[in-house]
Amino acid sequence: MSDRSANNSGHAEPSFADVDVATRRLTAALDALESAVERRREADRDENELASRIQALGADRSRLADELDGSLVKSRRLERANREIAERLDAAIGTIRAVLDVGEVNPDLEASLNAEDAEDEEDEEDS
Numbered sequence: 001m002s003d004r005s006a007n008n009s010g011h012a013e014p015s016f017a018d019v020d021v022a023t024r025r026l027t028a029a030l031d032a033l034e035s036a037v038e039r040r041r042e043a044d045r046d047e048n049e050l051a052s053r054i055q056a057l058g059a060d061r062s063r064l065a066d067e068l069d070g071s072l073v074k075s076r077r078l079e080r081a082n083r084e085i086a087e088r089l090d091a092a093i094g095t096i097r098a099v100l101d102v103g104e105v106n107p108d109l110e111a112s113l114n115a116e117d118a119e120d121e122e123d124e125e126d127s
Contacts, residue, residue, distance in 0.1 A: 014022075
């Protein structure tokens with residue numbers, strides 16, 4: 001009688017070589033699974049790191065936008081002040097030129113103004 005009829009199972013028992021081959025295939029499959037899990041963990045870490053970098057860039061962008069807004073406001077104030085100063089200087093220059101022109105045209109007026117200034121100084125000294 002054969003082993004089949006003794007077991008009545010209809011299947012022959014696997015040989016040691018068959019078990020060894022199956023064990024090696026299972027080990028290789030488990031190694032491949034472990035490698036895949038490790039690659040996935042690394043990908044997740046990379047993804048988390050990338051998300052952190054994106055968040056940091058967003059915060060930097062917001063901070064820089066605020067600084068830019070502040071700089072624009074300051075720049076506009078400085079431009080406005082610069083225009084006002086230029087207008088005042090132009091007016092002062094015009095006044096000085098007008099005074100100088102009057103002095104050149106009427107030296108007697110200049111002499112009388114100087115005399116009045118001298119009298120005012122004497123009055124202050126006497127007081």
